[in-house]
Amino acid sequence: MDEQLGSDLIAQCTTLGYELLYGIFTLPRIQGDPHPGNIKVLEDNRIGLIDFGIAAPAPKDKSSFFGLIQEFEKVYHDSLDVESLFGQFIRFFVSDLYRALKRLSELQVQTEDTPDLNQTLNRIAHQAFEKHAGPIDATTLRKQNKNILTVINQAVNKQNRFGFVVTIQSSEMLRAAQSYIALVESVGLQEEVLPIVFTSVIERLQTEMPELAQDDANAMSVSDAVEIITNWLERVADRDPVLFSSLIRRINVGRNNAKARKAKATSNAAETTESAPNPAEVAEHA
Numbered sequence: 001m002d003e004q005l006g007s008d009l010i011a012q013c014t015t016l017g018y019e020l021l022y023g024i025f026t027l028p029r030i031q032g033d034p035h036p037g038n039i040k041v042l043e044d045n046r047i048g049l050i051d052f053g054i055a056a057p058a059p060k061d062k063s064s065f066f067g068l069i070q071e072f073e074k075v076y077h078d079s080l081d082v083e084s085l086f087g088q089f090i091r092f093f094v095s096d097l098y099r100a101l102k103r104l105s106e107l108q109v110q111t112e113d114t115p116d117l118n119q120t121l122n123r124i125a126h127q128a129f130e131k132h133a134g135p136i137d138a139t140t141l142r143k144q145n146k147n148i149l150t151v152i153n154q155a156v157n158k159q160n161r162f163g164f165v166v167t168i169q170s171s172e173m174l175r176a177a178q179s180y181i182a183l184v185e186s187v188g189l190q191e192e193v194l195p196i197v198f199t200s201v202i203e204r205l206q207t208e209m210p211e212l213a214q215d216d217a218n219a220m221s222v223s224d225a226v227e228i229i230t231n232w233l234e235r236v237a238d239r240d241p242v243l244f245s246s247l248i249r250r251i252n253v254g255r256n257n258a259k260a261r262k263a264k265a266t267s268n269a270a271e272t273t274e275s276a277p278n279p280a281e282v283a284e285h286a
Helices: 009-026 062-075 082-093 095-105 117-133 138-143 148-156 168-186 190-208 222-239 241-275 279-285
Strands: 029-031 039-041 047-049 055-057
Touching (some): 009 039, 009 047, 082 117, 095 222
Antiparallel strands (some): 029 055
16 A cells, blocks of 8 residues: 555544544534445545445434444443443434433432433343353454444344334444444454544544533423333333333332432421411510
């Protein structure tokens, strides 16, 4: 490559990844299938893209996608967190469920023993991952040349046991990202290229678009949240009764906590009313 075109393949792969990833946040759509046949390596470290027949539209919720790539960056810096990665996966790819769980969690008491429903789901996913793959780390996954999302999906969400319904737009973005990562891995440059791409784009976005770091999921009515969660639990029950039972127990704990909090607040209010001085008596003493 150096002799024929005077170009550095590492620099070209880095430029391609940087422009694709940054373009997700600044362009209406990007090249949706960046495989070798759609890429032209040119002179002077330039790189060209052709055939935009498949294009991935920019995500509507850029904040959730930003959270996802932050977790991807950890994979390439040896700090894989399966719970956080799975949580961001849900937030981006199954946003309605994420928002519904978040809304329901706002109505219950959170303690160390009873975290919110999204955290509970993440912990269950982590347990499933370790049961299937063992306490594997990011370095091992990279050395085995395994795509982290593929591994997590096979280990955690086998046969879609979590009953997720992924939007078409989200799947298009995932395909574009996986195509690029597969391209870099095919030439053995993932260690040299991917950490730089993720870190440089994240740092730039943190400076230019600090609002991306906010989890500003739109508010959802309780009735809508209940309907979404009910439909989701029905799908889980069909696929994995054990998982369904675990989730139901967790939801019931949250419901009981909410009832206990309401009863305690009512009791405290009644005690305060009983102990309050009679205004007429206060006036008489005065």
